[in-house]
Amino acid sequence: MLSNILSSTLKKTMLALSASLILAPAVTQAADVNSTGLAVTDDTVTVGILHSITGTMAISETGSVQAEKLAIKQINDMGGVLGRKIEYIQEDGASDWPTFAEKAKKLLVNDKVAAVFGCWTSASRKAVLPVFEQYNGMLYYPTFYEGLEQSPNVIYTGQEATQQILEGIDWAAETKGAKKFYLLGSDYIWPRTSNKIARKHIDKLGLKVVGEEYYPLGHTQFNSVINKIKLKKPDVVFISVVGGSNVAFYKQLKAAGIDMTKEKPLFLTISVTEDEILGIGGENIEGIYASMKYFQSLPNENNKEFVKAFKDMWGKDIVIGDVTQAAYLGPWLWKAAVEAAGSFDVDKVREASPGIELTTAPEGYVRIHKNHHLWSKTRIGVAQTDGQYKVVYESPELIEPDPFPEGYQ
Amino acid sequence: MSYGMRSFLPKSDAMKILLLAVLIMVVFPLSMDIFRLNLVGKYLSYAFVALGLVLCWGYGGILSLGQGVFFGLGGYCMAMFLKLEASTPEATAIQSTPGIPDFMDWNQLTALPWFWEPFHSLSFTVAAIIIVPVIFAFIISVAMFKRRVGGVYFAIITQAIAAILTILIIGQQGYTGGVNGITDLRTLKGWDIRTDEAKYILYFFCCIMLIGCLFVAQYVRKSKLGRLLVAMRDKEDRVRFSGYDVSNFKIFVFCLAAAFSAIGGAMFTLQVGFMSPTFVGIVPSIEMVIFCAVGGRLSIFGAIYGTLVVNWAKTTFSESFPELWLFGLGALFIGVVLAFPQGLAGLYTTWIEPRLSQWFKSLRSARPPMPSTTADSRS
Numbered sequence: 001m002l003s004n005i006l007s008s009t010l011k012k013t014m015l016a017l018s019a020s021l022i023l024a025p026a027v028t029q030a031a032d033v034n035s036t037g038l039a040v041t042d043d044t045v046t047v048g049i050l051h052s053i054t055g056t057m058a059i060s061e062t063g064s065v066q067a068e069k070l071a072i073k074q075i076n077d078m079g080g081v082l083g084r085k086i087e088y089i090q091e092d093g094a095s096d097w098p099t100f101a102e103k104a105k106k107l108l109v110n111d112k113v114a115a116v117f118g119c120w121t122s123a124s125r126k127a128v129l130p131v132f133e134q135y136n137g138m139l140y141y142p143t144f145y146e147g148l149e150q151s152p153n154v155i156y157t158g159q160e161a162t163q164q165i166l167e168g169i170d171w172a173a174e175t176k177g178a179k180k181f182y183l184l185g186s187d188y189i190w191p192r193t194s195n196k197i198a199r200k201h202i203d204k205l206g207l208k209v210v211g212e213e214y215y216p217l218g219h220t221q222f223n224s225v226i227n228k229i230k231l232k233k234p235d236v237v238f239i240s241v242v243g244g245s246n247v248a249f250y251k252q253l254k255a256a257g258i259d260m261t262k263e264k265p266l267f268l269t270i271s272v273t274e275d276e277i278l279g280i281g282g283e284n285i286e287g288i289y290a291s292m293k294y295f296q297s298l299p300n301e302n303n304k305e306f307v308k309a310f311k312d313m314w315g316k317d318i319v320i321g322d323v324t325q326a327a328y329l330g331p332w333l334w335k336a337a338v339e340a341a342g343s344f345d346v347d348k349v350r351e352a353s354p355g356i357e358l359t360t361a362p363e364g365y366v367r368i369h370k371n372h373h374l375w376s377k378t379r380i381g382v383a384q385t386d387g388q389y390k391v392v393y394e395s396p397e398l399i400e401p402d403p404f405p406e407g408y409q
Numbered sequence: 410m411s412y413g414m415r416s417f418l419p420k421s422d423a424m425k426i427l428l429l430a431v432l433i434m435v436v437f438p439l440s441m442d443i444f445r446l447n448l449v450g451k452y453l454s455y456a457f458v459a460l461g462l463v464l465c466w467g468y469g470g471i472l473s474l475g476q477g478v479f480f481g482l483g484g485y486c487m488a489m490f491l492k493l494e495a496s497t498p499e500a501t502a503i504q505s506t507p508g509i510p511d512f513m514d515w516n517q518l519t520a521l522p523w524f525w526e527p528f529h530s531l532s533f534t535v536a537a538i539i540i541v542p543v544i545f546a547f548i549i550s551v552a553m554f555k556r557r558v559g560g561v562y563f564a565i566i567t568q569a570i571a572a573i574l575t576i577l578i579i580g581q582q583g584y585t586g587g588v589n590g591i592t593d594l595r596t597l598k599g600w601d602i603r604t605d606e607a608k609y610i611l612y613f614f615c616c617i618m619l620i621g622c623l624f625v626a627q628y629v630r631k632s633k634l635g636r637l638l639v640a641m642r643d644k645e646d647r648v649r650f651s652g653y654d655v656s657n658f659k660i661f662v663f664c665l666a667a668a669f670s671a672i673g674g675a676m677f678t679l680q681v682g683f684m685s686p687t688f689v690g691i692v693p694s695i696e697m698v699i700f701c702a703v704g705g706r707l708s709i710f711g712a713i714y715g716t717l718v719v720n721w722a723k724t725t726f727s728e729s730f731p732e733l734w735l736f737g738l739g740a741l742f743i744g745v746v747l748a749f750p751q752g753l754a755g756l757y758t759t760w761i762e763p764r765l766s767q768w769f770k771s772l773r774s775a776r777p778p779m780p781s782t783t784a785d786s787r788s
Contacts, residue, residue, distance in 0.1 A: 018468065033538070053731060053732055054735050090731050091728065091731060092727050092731040092732075094727065096682075096687055097589070097590060097685050097687060098681060098685060098687065098688075101681065101682070101683070101725075102448065102451075102724075103727075105444060105447075106444065106728070109444045110444055122589065123588050123589040123590070123685070126589045126590075126593070127589075127590070127592055127683060128590045129592070129593065130592065130593045130594075130595075130603070130682060130683075134603050146515075148515060156467070187579075187580065187582075187589065188579075188583065188587055188588050188589075189589065190517075190584065191513075192515075192516065193515060216576070216579070216580065217579075239421070260613055260678075308705075316685070324706070392732075404503070
């Protein structure tokens with residue numbers, strides 16, 4: 001009898017002991033993984049999503065929001081981060097830079113989120129940057145952008161300018177034998193910086209720039225520049241026109257009798273993703289080339305799964321552009337860094353970030369460089385009537401991010 | 410003397426100013442954390458514009474849809490000073506040309522433009538915050554009012570000016586920071602404006618400036634000038650035929666409203682830490698008219714409460730319903746305009762004030778009567 005009781009107590013103790021031994025490493029106490037008072041409990045961690053879902057940028061940023069929500073859902077289905085489910089607080093930047101700053105501060109100071117996935121335009125990033133640096137937050141920024149920046153509080157999941165441009169121009173020069181380039185962009189920092197880099201690179205290759213022009217954001221009258229293009233007969237028109245202007249530009253090109261599929265001149269864009277083609281219409285843009293890191297049509301297995309999951313969640317007619325994919329990487333890179341650090345603390349996550357790699361990325365494989373940008377491949381695609389790009393070229397190696405390119409400033 | 414004082418500041422108005430001062434300087438700081446208080450500070454910087462609009466539009470009948478221009482000019486003057494201070498050669502060593510603001514470097518400028526030079530001086534900057542917008546307002550208003558352009562034409566022209574200035578700022582990005590604006594402002598004469606302590610000080614400074622402007626507005630409103638403005642609004646020709654030069658009064662009140670807006674802009678830059686062309690354009694200018702309309706365009710107090718209410722609603726709605734908040738805000742405007750055409754101030758005068766005075770009367774009748782306390786209950 002006694003021995004029975006003894007053995008059962010012993011069993012219970014053993015059970016409890018072994019249980020605690022097994023459980024202890026799996027679910028660490030909140031205090032151990034969070035020494036800076038972030039919004040982390042024993043079974044949840046809160047992050048922020050900060051994009052414009054109203055105003056003029058909403059059309060571009062919606063894809064990023066959808067991608068981030070998909071990634072968070074998938075991570076939660078896999079058991080979350082350090083055993084904690086991700087909860088998100090979404091804020092609307094309303095296409096207004098000061099609102100971005102206000103909401104960023106709210107997320108960091110009020111909600112104490114562990115990371116923020118957000119921003120799209122450079123202007124919104126510049127507006128929130130001082131906030132992230134002051135309150136030591138972590139921002140995962142998805143858009144390809146002009147570079148010239150390297151904040152300890154930002155992970156740039158899109159390409160900086162050289163990653164998109166140099167490979168694109170080399171490709172045009174080598175495979176298409178281009179000699180004369182015409183640079184055309186919207187008038188703000190990204191196109192201007194991109195064209196500065198493009199011009200230097202074209203000079204280095206011993207080729208020629210025959211024209212460079214900028215139009216205000218939202219501009220819709222491109223007839224005069226189309227005439228100039230006809231007159232100067234460049235081999236390549238290198239385009240960084242953004243947003244709604246694209247619709248007018250390509251329709252007017254077609255109306256002016258230029259057949260883009262003839263490649264005389266060849267149109268090479270760094271700004272038109274599948275999302276923009278939806279607005280322009282595939283038939284109006286067939287035959288132009290784009291230099292990006294991701295196209296929805298990429299044939300690898302990761303991407304097929306990603307596209308299927310994205311369509312299951314957000315509807316079958318949806319398209320996925322370069323930035324949407326980069327936004328999708330954000331939560332995954334953050335998860336990997338948190339797990340490598342064993343902590344949600346921003347300082348530790350930052351320390352663990354360089355070298356973090358993602359073999360499941362839809363674009364194939366990416367790795368975080370110590371300058372907080374991603375190593376990734378550059379791809380050239382040609383636009384089809386169905387609004388998709390067909391990949392015609394892929395850089396053999398990962399391209400190193402170089403936000404402060406020597407000799408290009 | 411005592412009569413003059415009383416006619417300038419009747420007891421009921423003095424009470425209202427006191428109440429507002431207690432609300433913004435005691436109740437808010439005690440009940441909110443610094444993050445929310447800083448937001449209120451931002452709202453209050455818009456209240457300067459609304460206050461100017463009450464005088465200019467509510468009293469003078471001059472509807473300006475371009476107040477953002479003056480708000481922006483004031484804000485940009487302040488931002489230029491702060492940006493120069495933040496762009497020391499040491500802090501900008503990474504640039505091709507150290508010592509100039511970062512956006513100039515991105516735009517391949519290699520030297521500081523001449524009109525930036527004076528903004529190294531704080532006293533020049535403080536003067537410029539008022540003088541630049543006022544001179545600009547003076548030129549606009551002389552050109553318009555001396556030619557007897559008024560009403561809807563004036564509103565359209567101010568709107569066009571707002572659009573022109575936005576395009577100018579965005580287009581000249583090497584000199585102005587373009588669409589990004591002037592960002593990453595850090596210190597004022599070595600004093601870090603981003604700390605919590607600095608935020609408190611700036612908030613109280615903003616409150617004091619606002620109450621100062623409120624006194625100026627109250628003075629204008631109660632003076633002969635204020636009565637002339639109302640007369641002009643209601644029957645301009647009659648005032649003109651009485652021998653007054655109508656345009657001079659209009660020019661004055663328009664410049665005064667511009668000065669208020671500019672102070673608001675400078676306070677905004679200090680508290681928010683940057684300035685961008687989004688505050689100069691048509692949309693923010695119209696939004697500021699809405700603050701004033703919601704508060705009540707005939708009440709200088711209403712304008713301030715209106716600004717606070719609308720902005721608070723904007724923040725709350727957008728935090729709780731990020732996808733639907735604009736509809737909520739729209740419903741609020743339509744509701745206010747339909748239900749209380751005189752805004753919140755109208756709500757107060759028709760519903761609350763009579764009851765309050767009833768209540769005071771009943772209190773007073775319980776005690777021995779005090780002489781002449783309700784001599785002037787007009788507002």
